[in-house]
Amino acid sequence: MHKEKISEDRKKYLRKILIKKFSVIATQICILILFILLWEILANKEIIDSFITSKPSEILETFINLSSNDLWLHLRVTCMETIIGFSVGILLGSFIAIMLWWSDFLSKVAEPFLVVLNSLPKVALGPIIIVWVGAGTKAIIVMAVAISLVVTVMEILNGFIETDKEKIKMAQTFNCSKLQLLTKIVIPANISTFINSLKINIGLSLVGVITGEFLVSKAGLGYLIVYGGQVFKLDLVMTGVIILALVSTVLYGSVLLLEKLILKSHKFGN
Amino acid sequence: MTPLIINKNILKIDKFIGGIVLKKILKLENISKIYQAKNGEVEALKNVSFDVKQGEIVSIIGPSGCGKSTLLSIITGLEEKSAGKLYIDGEESIGRTDKIGYMLQKDSLLEWRTIYKNVILGLEIKKIKTPENEEYAKELLRKYHLYEFKDKYPSQLSGGMRQRVALIRTLAIKPKILLLDEAFSALDYQTRISVTKDIYTILKNENVTVLMVTHDISESISMSDRVIVLTGRPATVKKIYNIEFDIKDKDPLKVRESPKFSSYFDSIWKELDVNA
Ligand SMILES: Nc1ncnc2c1ncn2[C@@H]1O[C@H](COP(=O)(O)OP(=O)(O)OP(=O)(O)O)[C@@H](O)[C@H]1O
Ligand SMILES: [Mg+2]
Numbered sequence: 001m002h003k004e005k006i007s008e009d010r011k012k013y014l015r016k017i018l019i020k021k022f023s024v025i026a027t028q029i030c031i032l033i034l035f036i037l038l039w040e041i042l043a044n045k046e047i048i049d050s051f052i053t054s055k056p057s058e059i060l061e062t063f064i065n066l067s068s069n070d071l072w073l074h075l076r077v078t079c080m081e082t083i084i085g086f087s088v089g090i091l092l093g094s095f096i097a098i099m100l101w102w103s104d105f106l107s108k109v110a111e112p113f114l115v116v117l118n119s120l121p122k123v124a125l126g127p128i129i130i131v132w133v134g135a136g137t138k139a140i141i142v143m144a145v146a147i148s149l150v151v152t153v154m155e156i157l158n159g160f161i162e163t164d165k166e167k168i169k170m171a172q173t174f175n176c177s178k179l180q181l182l183t184k185i186v187i188p189a190n191i192s193t194f195i196n197s198l199k200i201n202i203g204l205s206l207v208g209v210i211t212g213e214f215l216v217s218k219a220g221l222g223y224l225i226v227y228g229g230q231v232f233k234l235d236l237v238m239t240g241v242i243i244l245a246l247v248s249t250v251l252y253g254s255v256l257l258l259e260k261l262i263l264k265s266h267k268f269g270n
Numbered sequence: 271m272t273p274l275i276i277n278k279n280i281l282k283i284d285k286f287i288g289g290i291v292l293k294k295i296l297k298l299e300n301i302s303k304i305y306q307a308k309n310g311e312v313e314a315l316k317n318v319s320f321d322v323k324q325g326e327i328v329s330i331i332g333p334s335g336c337g338k339s340t341l342l343s344i345i346t347g348l349e350e351k352s353a354g355k356l357y358i359d360g361e362e363s364i365g366r367t368d369k370i371g372y373m374l375q376k377d378s379l380l381e382w383r384t385i386y387k388n389v390i391l392g393l394e395i396k397k398i399k400t401p402e403n404e405e406y407a408k409e410l411l412r413k414y415h416l417y418e419f420k421d422k423y424p425s426q427l428s429g430g431m432r433q434r435v436a437l438i439r440t441l442a443i444k445p446k447i448l449l450l451d452e453a454f455s456a457l458d459y460q461t462r463i464s465v466t467k468d469i470y471t472i473l474k475n476e477n478v479t480v481l482m483v484t485h486d487i488s489e490s491i492s493m494s495d496r497v498i499v500l501t502g503r504p505a506t507v508k509k510i511y512n513i514e515f516d517i518k519d520k521d522p523l524k525v526r527e528s529p530k531f532s533s534y535f536d537s538i539w540k541e542l543d544v545n546a
Contacts, residue, residue, distance in 0.1 A: 164378070166374065166376045166378045167378045167380065169374060169378075170374060170376075170378035171391075171395065172348060173346060173348070173371075173372035173373075173374065173440075174391070174392045174395040174396060174443065175366050175368065175395070175396065176395040180395055184391070184394070184395065185380070188380070188382050189380075189382075191382070266382055
């Protein structure tokens with residue numbers, strides 16, 4: 001009897017949560033549909049100028065046409081550049097962070113440079129990068145790395161430095177070497193730091209790639225958007241932006257998936 | 271009966287009780303320590319001398335900040351001494367040594383490792399993860415009722431259990447001397463009393479030599495054979511108490527009820543109070 005009563009309450013509670021969740025999602029979808037409808041109707045009635053704002057039906061048309069043209073190429077180029085920039089940023093950033101953690105002297109020396117580089121708007125480096133590595137894919141990847149690298153280094157280094165002092169002391173009571181300290185304590189203790197910097201990095205890499213494409217490219221979503229703007233084809237620009245939003249969502253989602261895999265192999269209690 | 275331990279160097283033999291020769295396994299001679307810090311020098315230890323014999327449990331007690339942790343760090347070689355001599359197992363010890371196990375206040379179990387993996391951390395670090403040593407670690411877990419938790423994670427264990435796991439992690443490397451730095455003070459009172467008893471049993475069973483730092487006078491009396499009282503900073507040895515109860519099979523809980531216990535307590539309390 002007693003048990004049944006509790007489960008009745010529990011059911012009610014669960015139902016309440018479900019309803020709440022459902023109504024949030026429903027409202028979100030409604031807002032989106034309403035927005036698109038309003039946009040379409042206002043453009044059709046010429047209350048807003050569709051030359052400047054474009055309109056959903058045109059965007060859809062462009063989208064369909066693009067798929068038969070070079071959409072896949074642009075998409076592939078941007079994704080490839082982002083993934084390469086992201087990987088290089090993470091690997092190089094982790095490597096530098098490890099070096100700086102290893103040598104106190106090195107990190108003291110590097111500190112002011114890191115601070116300045118961190119606050120410098122990396123876009124300003126664009127022309128220099130182009131002159132140095134040429135106006136091509138390489139420049140775009142370097143741009144992506146330039147934007148994400150310093151943040152990665154600082155994030156990981158900070159995590160390393162904040163590693164529980166008691167754990168470090170405990171390892172030292174067993175006379176551990178610096179390398180053992182790194183592999184047995186500091187790196188495993190900073191898995192969540194790594195995951196965090198993956199999350200930050202994927203977004204920053206995409207920013208770097210699009211910035212790079214604005215500056216130099218002949219393909220990619222950034223190119224598509226800039227090109228659309230130059231020839232006043234706003235539907236092209238809008239399509240580019242929407243695809244970019246989807247791309248960034250998918251990339252972030254993949255990082256979340258990666259996080260799940262990493263946490264699974266690095267299991268925590270509970 | 272335990273057989274007579276015959277020492278290579280007869281000069282080190284120092285105490286003789288009922289056919290068992292106890293040798294000085296740890297000997298400190300005028301150990302001093304002055305820390306060099308940015309805002310000046312800190313004198314932490316001044317001419318500290320004492321010794322610990324095989325199988326003894328010795329407590330160090332003293333006002334807070336007097337230099338107790340510093341003393342233990344010097345014995346393990348984590349800190350350099352400024353002056354004096356240190357002998358471990360008959361040899362002068364300079365720098366880091368593998369003969370000592372050091373257990374800190376916090377258990378510092380690694381939450382990403384299972385209990386068993388935590389226990390063999392020391393073996394991994396010291397590169398002595400042999401089948402014999404692993405078997406010994408398992409045996410310790412079995413003996414002290416933690417074997418069934420070996421594949422669990424630290425967060426699934428209670429504070430008292432975690433502390434026992436931390437002790438087994440230290441014992442697994444088979445140290446000649448075990449140093450405990452307020453190893454139980456992070457536990458709540460109830461757990462602490464029962465863990466103290468458990469750990470006393472483990473220490474006596476495994477016949478380890480122990481030098482422990484504590485804030486707790488009762489703990490020092492109930493667990494140890496001798497209590498060393500230190501002065502305030504810079505620490506020097508103020509007085510050494512030999513703790514003797516007429517009870518066979520000393521039990522840290524039962525001992526607390528003995529009238530001798532309170533007389534020891536009072537004299538140590540007074541000794542410390544003068545410093546405060
Ligand atoms: N690395 C260091 N550099 C400078 N001074 C230090 C250092 N480590 C400890 N000290 C100082 O040395 C003195 C003794 O410290 P220690 O930690 O050994 O004392 P303690 O008796 O263990 O204290 P507590 O009772 O708080 O555990 C303190 O005054 C402390 O501030
Ligand atoms: Mg201390």
